Amino acid sequence: MIYFDNAATTFPKFKEVYEALEYAGVNYAFNAGRGSYKKAKLILDMIEDTRSKVSKLLNSTSDRVVFTSSATEALNNLIYGLIKEGDEVLISPFEHNAVVRTLHNINAKINIIPFNKDLELDEVKFKDLLVIKQPKAIIISHISNVLGYMLPYEKIFSIGKKVNTINILDAAQSLGEYDIDINNIDIVVFAGHKSLYAMFGVAGYLNLTNVSLKTIKVGGTGSDSLNLDMPSIMPYRYEAGTNNSIAIYTLNKAIDVITKLDIKKHKEELTNYLISKLKDIPGIKLYLPKNSLPCGIVSFNYKDYIANDIGSILADDYDICVRTGYHCVPFLNDFLDLNKNKGTIRVSFSYFNTFAEIDKLIDALKGME
Amino acid sequence: MIYFDNAATTFPKFKEVYEALEYAGVNYAFNAGRGSYKKAKLILDMIEDTRSKVSKLLNSTSDRVVFTSSATEALNNLIYGLIKEGDEVLISPFEHNAVVRTLHNINAKINIIPFNKDLELDEVKFKDLLVIKQPKAIIISHISNVLGYMLPYEKIFSIGKKVNTINILDAAQSLGEYDIDINNIDIVVFAGHKSLYAMFGVAGYLNLTNVSLKTIKVGGTGSDSLNLDMPSIMPYRYEAGTNNSIAIYTLNKAIDVITKLDIKKHKEELTNYLISKLKDIPGIKLYLPKNSLPCGIVSFNYKDYIANDIGSILADDYDICVRTGYHCVPFLNDFLDLNKNKGTIRVSFSYFNTFAEIDKLIDALKGME
Numbered sequence: 001m002i003y004f005d006n007a008a009t010t011f012p013k014f015k016e017v018y019e020a021l022e023y024a025g026v027n028y029a030f031n032a033g034r035g036s037y038k039k040a041k042l043i044l045d046m047i048e049d050t051r052s053k054v055s056k057l058l059n060s061t062s063d064r065v066v067f068t069s070s071a072t073e074a075l076n077n078l079i080y081g082l083i084k085e086g087d088e089v090l091i092s093p094f095e096h097n098a099v100v101r102t103l104h105n106i107n108a109k110i111n112i113i114p115f116n117k118d119l120e121l122d123e124v125k126f127k128d129l130l131v132i133k134q135p136k137a138i139i140i141s142h143i144s145n146v147l148g149y150m151l152p153y154e155k156i157f158s159i160g161k162k163v164n165t166i167n168i169l170d171a172a173q174s175l176g177e178y179d180i181d182i183n184n185i186d187i188v189v190f191a192g193h194k195s196l197y198a199m200f201g202v203a204g205y206l207n208l209t210n211v212s213l214k215t216i217k218v219g220g221t222g223s224d225s226l227n228l229d230m231p232s233i234m235p236y237r238y239e240a241g242t243n244n245s246i247a248i249y250t251l252n253k254a255i256d257v258i259t260k261l262d263i264k265k266h267k268e269e270l271t272n273y274l275i276s277k278l279k280d281i282p283g284i285k286l287y288l289p290k291n292s293l294p295c296g297i298v299s300f301n302y303k304d305y306i307a308n309d310i311g312s313i314l315a316d317d318y319d320i321c322v323r324t325g326y327h328c329v330p331f332l333n334d335f336l337d338l339n340k341n342k343g344t345i346r347v348s349f350s351y352f353n354t355f356a357e358i359d360k361l362i363d364a365l366k367g368m369e
Numbered sequence: 370m371i372y373f374d375n376a377a378t379t380f381p382k383f384k385e386v387y388e389a390l391e392y393a394g395v396n397y398a399f400n401a402g403r404g405s406y407k408k409a410k411l412i413l414d415m416i417e418d419t420r421s422k423v424s425k426l427l428n429s430t431s432d433r434v435v436f437t438s439s440a441t442e443a444l445n446n447l448i449y450g451l452i453k454e455g456d457e458v459l460i461s462p463f464e465h466n467a468v469v470r471t472l473h474n475i476n477a478k479i480n481i482i483p484f485n486k487d488l489e490l491d492e493v494k495f496k497d498l499l500v501i502k503q504p505k506a507i508i509i510s511h512i513s514n515v516l517g518y519m520l521p522y523e524k525i526f527s528i529g530k531k532v533n534t535i536n537i538l539d540a541a542q543s544l545g546e547y548d549i550d551i552n553n554i555d556i557v558v559f560a561g562h563k564s565l566y567a568m569f570g571v572a573g574y575l576n577l578t579n580v581s582l583k584t585i586k587v588g589g590t591g592s593d594s595l596n597l598d599m600p601s602i603m604p605y606r607y608e609a610g611t612n613n614s615i616a617i618y619t620l621n622k623a624i625d626v627i628t629k630l631d632i633k634k635h636k637e638e639l640t641n642y643l644i645s646k647l648k649d650i651p652g653i654k655l656y657l658p659k660n661s662l663p664c665g666i667v668s669f670n671y672k673d674y675i676a677n678d679i680g681s682i683l684a685d686d687y688d689i690c691v692r693t694g695y696h697c698v699p700f701l702n703d704f705l706d707l708n709k710n711k712g713t714i715r716v717s718f719s720y721f722n723t724f725a726e727i728d729k730l731i732d733a734l735k736g737m738e
Contacts, residue, residue: 009611018391030374036684037370070436073442077475096588101587102587102588200613203439217441217474219444219465219470224710225696225699228699230470242569283526306420311406313405328588330596
């Protein structure tokens with residue numbers, strides 16, 4: 001199997017992560033608890049150690065790291081905790097349904113940040129939009145899960161701060177692999193099982209500037225039980241129920257591994273190679289940013305074929321796994337005209353992909369000519 | 370280590386569950402997807418097979434089973450999806466903060482179902498309360514996580530139905546081990562890592578009567594991406610983001626094991642034995658229902674000692690793990706007078722506990738005299 005669906009979840013994981021899963025299943029499957037039995041204290045220490053490792057990825061501190069079960073849950077809790085009906089919010093055309101459907105669900109006013117067809121920010125229109133809408137928040141991806149496009153988040157957030165927007169960066173496709181300049185960012189969302197190479201069950205956000213949030217996920221905290229409100233102490237105020245210590249331990253060990261590697265560089269080389277090869281195939285339409293390199297994710301179509309039909313042939317005849325369709329990005333179709341192909345064919349890389357795998361994909365596509 | 374904190378999470382798990390964790394980490398850590406590559410289809414089939422196994426525990430159907438990451442998330446989503454500010458809701462005095470804090474968080478009107486000090490339902494007062502409040506919902510535990518008390522849910526729910534309450538049973542401490550009569554129940558909540566002996570990361574609810582719920586958890590569903598609402602098809606309407614297929618597979622295998630065993634009987638025997646032994650120790654105060662046997666969970670105190678101090682001695686000197694305090698049940702203190710002891714000492718059993726372990730606990734407690 002050739003696996004090119006790493007934007008959905010990275011596969012394989014590092015051997016240290018598989019070992020961590022197995023070890024934690026036996027040794028760390030307890031509820032964390034201060035002032036309790038040894039195992040409970042051990043779990044608490046391990047979780048706090050992981051929190052510290054996550055915080056260091058963004059030069060922050062442990063108390064700013066809130067764990068959730070998924071990036072979807074993180075974005076749900078953040079948006080419900082911050083935005084109310086009628087609030088103006090700016091997002092990019094590349095945002096995922098974890099953001100868009102959540103905003104839509106509470107009837108927030110969704111405004112799309114203007115980009116041109118070359119994926120360049122239209123700064124003038126963007127500034128106009130900011131002045132007119134005075135949005136409460138800007139929520140954008142660091143790297144688009146469809147196009148691999150790295151958004152100019154520094155520029156967008158610094159301009160936004162002039163009207164005091166709360167700036168949220170969805171780094172589900174990047175934290176762990178790509179550096180993030182936290183200047184002007186209030187909150188960063190991460191997904192453990194994607195660019196951080198952990199197992200399912202751990203994700204979260206860093207509330208870097210301690211933005212005030214309503215509590216959404218509430219429940220038992222193992223302390224302060226008689227208080228009907230969540231305890232005030234950070235980050236526990238935003239974590240209810242049993243932490244998934246097994247998944248958290250896989251993240252702990254994954255961070256140790258990935259911080260020693262230059263995964264970004266390898267993905268850049270793979271991306272360059274894939275694009276150069278795809279450009280040689282007649283009938284391939286690439287969706288590329290004009291002035292930057294996609295970051296490990298490339299979307300394309302082949303002639304007028306339905307993207308999913310190409311995906312099925314690649315899967316069934318070549319055992320090559322790609323993702324096809326609209327990739328949970330509802331405004332993409334307004335931005336790129338994808339009706340004919342019903343979405344795109346998406347190739348997304350991880351540390352484990354090779355140039356030889358790309359050659360096999362290229363041969364497969366050429367075989368369809 | 371003697372582990373008596375199974376109401377928090379069962380430990381150990383069955384060897385089939387450890388094997389499932391290891392296997393799924395390598396083989397099932399993919400995103401589920403119809404019409405995609407082989408692994409994605411395989412995950413989807415496995416998840417649907419697990420859904421079917423869960424549904425059979427309550428003679429229901431797969432489409433009624435919604436998976437969440439934890440019982441807390443299930444209760445959050447249900448309450449937010451069903452109850453709005455000012456709605457009258459009835460709960461028992463034994464409900465967990467996953468219920469109470471969630472109701473409090475949206476300013477629902479919380480009414481406590483009247484029980485007397487012998488843990489008997491006061492039927493007359495209960496009926497009066499129903500008539501006066503005309504509550505939208507009744508939310509009660511099947512088995513109290515503090516007292517092991519099995520609530521008379523059949524009676525409560527059948528009386529409630531006369532004023533058309535939506536009846537929700539929190540079976541976090543029971544599904545998989547205890548039978549549930551689903552007559553008059555609308556929704557049953559379960560926790561994978563407790564009485565179902567799965568790993569962290571899978572829980573959920575069965576919407577047995579298809580109660581209409583607002584969507585709370587929203588995000589990507591891998592299909593219908595251009596629709597800003599969640600897809601209408603059940604149960605996918607209520608599941609956003611990547612399912613935790615690793616945890617779900619451990620639940621799949623756990624159900625195979627536990628449905629072949631009579632765990633209830635073993636826990637009853639342990640409970641009887643523990644109570645009889647505790648009654649022999651002067652200074653032990655037991656919190657027992659008058660006319661029924663606690664179900665695998667026993668709460669007690671020892672003289673006027675702070676519960677947590679006894680817990681610490683048991684942990685540090687005897688390597689016995691119990692839970693102490695208020696157990697995330699805020700109204701318990703109004704019901705039982707626990708101020709002096711600051712909560713209770715709670716022993717909770719699983720299939721793996723033995724009579725010999727109970728003897729060691731009894732010896733330890735006697736050693737403190």
